[in-house]
Amino acid sequence: MNELKNVVIIGSGPAGYTAAIYAARASLSPVMISGLQIGGQLTLTSDVENWPGEPDGILGGELMENMKKQALKFGTEIIEEMVTEISGSSPFTIKTATRTIEAKAVIIATGASAMWLGVPGEERLQGKGVSACATCDGFFFRGKDIVVAGGGDTAMEEATFLTRFANKVTVVHRREEFRASKAMIEKAKNDPKIEFAFNTVIEEVIGDDHVTGIRTRNVVTNEETVISCNGIFIAIGHKPNTDVFKGFIDLDQKGYIVTIPGSTATNIPGVFACGDVADHVYRQAIVAAGTGSMAALDAERWLESQTA
Amino acid sequence: MQELNSATFDSVVLQSSSPVLIDFWAPWCGPCKTMAPVLEAYANEHSEILVVKVNVDEAPDLAQRFNVLSIPTFMVMKGGGVVEQFAGAMTKEVLAERVARHV
Numbered sequence: 001m002n003e004l005k006n007v008v009i010i011g012s013g014p015a016g017y018t019a020a021i022y023a024a025r026a027s028l029s030p031v032m033i034s035g036l037q038i039g040g041q042l043t044l045t046s047d048v049e050n051w052p053g054e055p056d057g058i059l060g061g062e063l064m065e066n067m068k069k070q071a072l073k074f075g076t077e078i079i080e081e082m083v084t085e086i087s088g089s090s091p092f093t094i095k096t097a098t099r100t101i102e103a104k105a106v107i108i109a110t111g112a113s114a115m116w117l118g119v120p121g122e123e124r125l126q127g128k129g130v131s132a133c134a135t136c137d138g139f140f141f142r143g144k145d146i147v148v149a150g151g152g153d154t155a156m157e158e159a160t161f162l163t164r165f166a167n168k169v170t171v172v173h174r175r176e177e178f179r180a181s182k183a184m185i186e187k188a189k190n191d192p193k194i195e196f197a198f199n200t201v202i203e204e205v206i207g208d209d210h211v212t213g214i215r216t217r218n219v220v221t222n223e224e225t226v227i228s229c230n231g232i233f234i235a236i237g238h239k240p241n242t243d244v245f246k247g248f249i250d251l252d253q254k255g256y257i258v259t260i261p262g263s264t265a266t267n268i269p270g271v272f273a274c275g276d277v278a279d280h281v282y283r284q285a286i287v288a289a290g291t292g293s294m295a296a297l298d299a300e301r302w303l304e305s306q307t308a
Numbered sequence: 309m310q311e312l313n314s315a316t317f318d319s320v321v322l323q324s325s326s327p328v329l330i331d332f333w334a335p336w337c338g339p340c341k342t343m344a345p346v347l348e349a350y351a352n353e354h355s356e357i358l359v360v361k362v363n364v365d366e367a368p369d370l371a372q373r374f375n376v377l378s379i380p381t382f383m384v385m386k387g388g389g390v391v392e393q394f395a396g397a398m399t400k401e402v403l404a405e406r407v408a409r410h411v
Contacts, residue, residue, distance in 0.1 A: 036342060036399060043338030061338055080345060082399060097401065127378040127395025136337040137378045139364070140371070210377060231377070 004102040005031050007299050008094055009076075010083050011109030011241075013040025014285045015275025017067035018292030019107045019299075024074035026300045031077045031103075033096060038080060039064030040111050041238075041276070042285055046135050046161055052286060063285075086248055090270040090306075104306070105270045105299040108245065108257060109292060112238035112276040112283070117149060121205030122234075129211025129231045134158035138165045141231045147172055147214055149202055150235035156184035158235045163193040170194075170227060174201045174219060197227070205232060240277045249273075256280050264295040265302075272298050309351060310360045313367040320360065322388040327411050328358045332374075332381040334365050339397040340380045346400045357407060384410050 009019050012034035023030035042048065042060035049057045072078065081096040091102040114132040116122055122130055131137040134148075138161060146166045148159045151173035159169045171188065176198050178185050188194050197216070204215040206226070213228040240256045242249075250258045250267040257266055257273040264272040274295040275288035312320055312330075321328050331347055333340035351359040364371040364379060374383060374390065384392040384407055391410040398406075 036397060037339070038342055039338065043341070061341070097399075127381055127393075128375070129377055131378050133337075133339060133378075136334075136339060136380075139334065139379075140377045210375065 003099075004091060005029065005104070006303060007031075007105040007107060007296075008033060008092075008101055008103035009107045009109060010086075010094075011035055011040070011111055011275065011277070012038050012068070012078075013042065013064075013109060013111045013275055013288060014067060015111070015277075015288040015292035015295070016040070016107075016109035017064070017071045018289040019109060019274060019296040020071040020076040021067075021074055022293045022296030023107075023299065024071065024076045026296065028296075028300060028303070029075060029077070030296075031079065031101065032071065033079045033081060033083050033094070033101075035082050035110060035241075037111075037113075039068070044133050044135060045157065048285065050284075050286075083244055086245065089268070092270070105272070105303055107264075107292075107295045107299055108249075108266075108271065108273040108277055109275045109288075109295070110241040110244075110277045111288075112240045114154075114234065115237050115239050116234055117202055117205075117236065119202055119204055121207065125205050125207055125211050128209060129207060130205055130234070131231065132234045134161045134233050134235075137231070137233075138162045141165050143167050144230035145228065146170070147202075147227060147229045147232040148235055149173075149232060150237070151175060151178040151180065152235070152237060153180045153184050154237075155235035156180040156188045158233050159188050159194050160184075160191060162233065163191055166193060168193055168195065170197055170229070172197045172200050172202060172214070172216060172227070175199065202232075238276065238283070240280070242277060254280065264291055264298050270299075270302060270306075272302075309347070312360050312362050312370075314369050317362070317367075317370055321358075321385055324358050324385075326356055326358050327391075327407070328360060328385045329407055330383040330385065331359070331361045332364055332371060332376045332379055332383070333361060334363060334379055336365075337379050342397050343380050346398075346403060350400050350403055354404070354407075357411065382406070386410060 006028040009032045045060035047057040085095040272295040274291035378395040381395040
């Protein structure tokens with residue numbers, strides 16, 4: 001027998017938890033399917049300094065634990081599994097490994113995951129010096145030389161964080177300028193342990209049973225260089241977690257869910273999208289939380305309009 | 309699940325008659341926390357495998373001994389030898405499949 005719910009929230013980052021808090025307080029008895037990365041991208045960071053209301057900064061993991069507590073406090077049911085399939089039209093049929101749930105409304109808040117370079121050696125040496133989580137793995141590179149690939153806020157933050165352990169951190173970016181925020185760039189530039197290689201693409205990660213270097217090419221001069229290092233942290237950007245939604249809902253060219261401007265409504269009545277899975281302009285935790293509350297309000301009003 | 313360190317590792321792991329799955333983790337690692345309930349569920353369903361944990365903060369020598377450079381790292385040992393080592397968070401199904409290859 002399938003269970004029929006008012007609203008199912010897919011994802012457990014700031015967007016998902018905020019949607020859950022609002023939906024629970026609106027007496028919708030929401031069910032959250034959290035996915036594998038419970039808490040989302042913020043669980044991979046250390047200090048979050050720009051969350052309004054936390055002047056001394058807060059650990060990403062702690063902030064997400066607080067959101068989870070709040071969602072549970074108001075009565076959210078949390079299922080710690082991945083959605084394997086979604087189909088139908090209200091009520092929608094959502095499947096996980098162990099359950100099948102029918103939902104009148106769905107809020108998609110699956111966020112985005114780190115992208116990989118896709119170069120030779122990268123996959124082979126994952127866990128052996130190739131990493132996408134500085135807070136997890138920086139520990140193993142005390143006194144060593146590290147490369148961070150990327151030019152955005154994530155790359156700057158990872159580079160700065162890694163100076164706690166590393167001897168030297170080299171940020172390698174394929175363009176002339178960073179796209180990170182000014183505050184983050186300044187912080188990295190002022191750090192004596194951080195060096196920069198611009199206009200440089202990484203062609204290969206080298207090493208037998210652990211990383212010993214990267215082969216790079218300067219896109220302006222075409223010169224190839226090998227930068228020796230013991231570890232490389234990939235921070236080149238994120239791609240939206242929408243593979244499971246292909247064919248079900250409208251996605252843009254990069255895989256982001258298309259929403260109606262000024263709303264979280266999608267092309268499917270009763271399905272709403274919030275957070276980084278729909279936003280590739282701002283990609284901030286506080287914006288995700290904001291759109292999460294919008295999604296819950298949109299879903300509540302839509303459900304009411306269905307019974308009128 | 310038993311937590312091992314340098315003093316207890318060899319006696320527990322090398323002398324186990326069943327295959328052993330070792331989880332190298334640390335409390336400050338997000339993906340490691342994600343894997344905790346997954347590992348728990350896996351252990352409950354597979355009593356034929358001895359599942360143990362090593363906190364790399366408390367036993368850095370063990371991490372070094374097995375060339376662990378990332379966490380979470382999972383290691384499968386049989387008859388006192390390492391047969392598989394893989395890193396990262398994953399679903400219970402993927403974890404079970406990786407271990408089953410050697411059992």
